[in-house]
Amino acid sequence: MGASSLPADTDVVPLAQPVLGxxxxxxxxxxxxxxxxxxxxxxxxxxxxxxxxxxxxxxxxxxxxxxxxxxxxxxxxxxxxxxxxxxxxxxxxxxxxxxxxxxxxxxxxxxxxxxxxxxxxxxxxxxxxxxxxxxxxxxxxxxxxxxxxxxxxxxxxxxxxxxxxxxxxxxxxxxxxxxxxxxxxxxxxxxxxxxxxxxxxxxxxxxxxxxxxxxxxxxxxxxxxxxxxxxxxxxxxxxxxxxxxxLTRLDDLLAGRARVAALYREALAGLATQRGLGLPCEDGARHAGDVRGWFVFVVQVPREGPPRDDVIRALRDRGVQSKPYLPAIHLMSFYRETFGHREGEFPVCEDVAARSVALPFFPHMREDQVARVAAALGEILG
Ligand SMILES: Cc1ncc(COP(=O)(O)O)c(C=O)c1O
Known part of the structure; x- marks a missing residue:
């Protein structure tokens, strides 16, 4: 997991956790x-x-x-x-x-x-x-x-x-x-x-x-x-x-994810307005009536500031799992080599892919865990 600089008893906030009973x-x-x-x-x-x-x-x-x-x-x-x-x-x-x-x-x-x-x-x-x-x-x-x-x-x-x-x-x-x-x-x-x-x-x-x-x-x-x-x-x-x-749990699982997303939105609002952290769009952002089924909570690190991979490392050092999500498919080596893709073809995708970080996100995530992730991000982004 790589959280080696942490004291042994520090809880790591995991990226994802299934709910099974x-x-x-x-x-x-x-x-x-x-x-x-x-x-x-x-x-x-x-x-x-x-x-x-x-x-x-x-x-x-x-x-x-x-x-x-x-x-x-x-x-x-x-x-x-x-x-x-x-x-x-x-x-x-x-x-x-x-x-x-x-x-x-x-x-x-x-x-x-x-x-x-x-x-x-x-x-x-x-x-x-x-x-x-x-x-x-x-x-x-x-x-x-x-x-x-x-x-x-x-x-x-x-x-x-x-x-x-x-x-x-x-x-x-x-x-x-x-x-x-x-x-x-x-x-x-x-x-x-x-x-x-x-x-x-x-x-x-x-x-x-x-x-x-x-x-x-x-x-x-x-x-x-x-x-x-x-x-x-x-x-x-x-x-x-x-x-x-x-399936019988699905309503609860989705409600749990929506609850955690709302907690994140609140906890990260300051970083979004003051530091330019990109948050997931709201329901209805493109068409009124679109509703998201929450899967992951992905933020985009600001264009000015520490690069995305440094942010991920710094989160790890603070006991928070995260990962780059998602990389641009056309820039993966198989796609470059097989289909001749190169940088610059899909600028919106490439910009977003270079700055995206999936934060810990699961239905039973606690408020203090969300607060810890937000505090860590706040420290890292200054
Ligand atoms: C957008 C998308 N497409 C396809 C897949 C492939 O699904 P699986 O891993 O079940 O093969 C996934 C999941 O990992 C996905 O997120």
């Missing part, structure tokens, strides 16, 4: 005792509860957000040589998923307020090869889906950070009918350890996804017969059982 423990024990650890009844039960929660007609549980993005892109027909427009300010999986199909991720710059893919920039990047748009609900703020949908191309939503968010025109993230992909890694709004879920409106698309996550087997086929290419992207019954319990 005896209900999850009991659910796992029940699955273990049932003997059916995979392809069992917990999978459709979790899918149905999740679909209901976000207002989707269907849902398919998958092994991760990344595998969900892969299957969702295949389901809308993305293939070799196609272009998929996405955000350079995201977790790398959003851009990797088209590459799995030998399609090209085409980046467009982000909105400086919401940090989501800018619909106007995405529209300008469309060519005759573009076959899908892949907006990301970054940090839980809903991307402007009505604007993307108006562009008339298939949309796959990277909702891995977007659970609990709501669009200004009404639906919850995941409930618009487009395939929307959620992730359940342990730092997410809810967790299954590893895991993901694709929500969608089209029944035939769900059938394809369900087959492709299971080696390309149709539901009525014998276990060694396959009528298409598939993968093993299944989510186990153990994970689905945990997920079903987590």
């Amino acid at each position: 005896v209900e999850e423990e009991q659910a796992v024990i029940e699955v273990l005792r049932s003997g059916q650890l995979s392809l069992g009844p917990r999978v459709p039960a979790f899918e149905e509860a999740f679909a209901m929660r976000v207002g989707a007609a269907h849902a398919s549980a998958v092994s991760s957000g990344t595998s969900g993005l892969h299957l969702a892109l295949r389901a809308v027909g993305v293939k070799e040589g196609d272009e998929v427009i996405t955000s350079p300010f995201s977790f790398v999986a959003s851009a990797n998923a088209p590459v799995f199909e030998r399609a090209r991720p085409v980046f467009a710059d982000v909105d400086p307020v919401t940090l989501n893919l800018d619909p106007a920039a995405a529209a300008a990047a469309i060519t005759e090869r573009t076959t899908a748009l892949l907006p990301v609900h970054i940090f839980g703020y809903p991307a402007d889906l009505p604007a993307f949908e108006a562009l008339g191309l298939p949309v796959v939503e990277d909702a891995c950070e977007g659970l609990g968010a709501r669009h200004h025109d009404g639906p919850a993230v995941g409930g618009r009918g487009n395939p929307a992909v959620f992730g359940f890694y342990a730092n997410k709004q809810m967790t299954t350890g590893e895991g993901g879920m694709i929500t969608l409106g089209d029944e035939a698309m769900k059938a394809r996804i369900d087959s492709e996550r299971n080696q390309g087997r149709a539901p009525d086929m014998g276990w060694l017969d396959h009528d298409r290419l598939g993968f093993n992207y299944r989510l186990s019954d153990i994970a689905c059982a945990i997920g079903s319990v987590q």
Whole structure:
């Protein structure tokens, strides 16, 4: 952890912590005792509860957000040589998923307020090869889906950070009918350890996804017969059982995160006005009615002042975990080398990516922990 300059008994404020209780423990024990650890009844039960929660007609549980993005892109027909427009300010999986199909991720710059893919920039990047748009609900703020949908191309939503968010025109993230992909890694709004879920409106698309996550087997086929290419992207019954319990906690988990965000806003208001610390945008910052489903609390260090990585080191020396989040995808070495990207292509993304720091953030974070983080940042930023 690197907090070596601290006295041994100083508590470190962790970056993230899942909330798991005896209900999850009991659910796992029940699955273990049932003997059916995979392809069992917990999978459709979790899918149905999740679909209901976000207002989707269907849902398919998958092994991760990344595998969900892969299957969702295949389901809308993305293939070799196609272009998929996405955000350079995201977790790398959003851009990797088209590459799995030998399609090209085409980046467009982000909105400086919401940090989501800018619909106007995405529209300008469309060519005759573009076959899908892949907006990301970054940090839980809903991307402007009505604007993307108006562009008339298939949309796959990277909702891995977007659970609990709501669009200004009404639906919850995941409930618009487009395939929307959620992730359940342990730092997410809810967790299954590893895991993901694709929500969608089209029944035939769900059938394809369900087959492709299971080696390309149709539901009525014998276990060694396959009528298409598939993968093993299944989510186990153990994970689905945990997920079903987590769903029952979701309102509390989201409320806990919103509470901590409000505490941070208050504690950091002075640093924002006096030192130029950038805070996450408020609900409705771009469209009245947008609601964030809080995932991470990311601040931007001021342009004048200690560089971001020095701030992270100084926080660590004060017992506060933090991390650069997110780096610009197009500037990662794989993307530079494979697609020839360079600095200066997406200036808003690059500026934000160079200054972003994710602070400790989890539903049961205490007020004194928030105060400690704020005090540490205050010392560091002077
Ligand atoms: C925006 C975004 N996309 C995709 C993913 C990939 O999800 P997973 O780690 O479950 O594969 C994540 C999560 O890490 C994410 O934050």
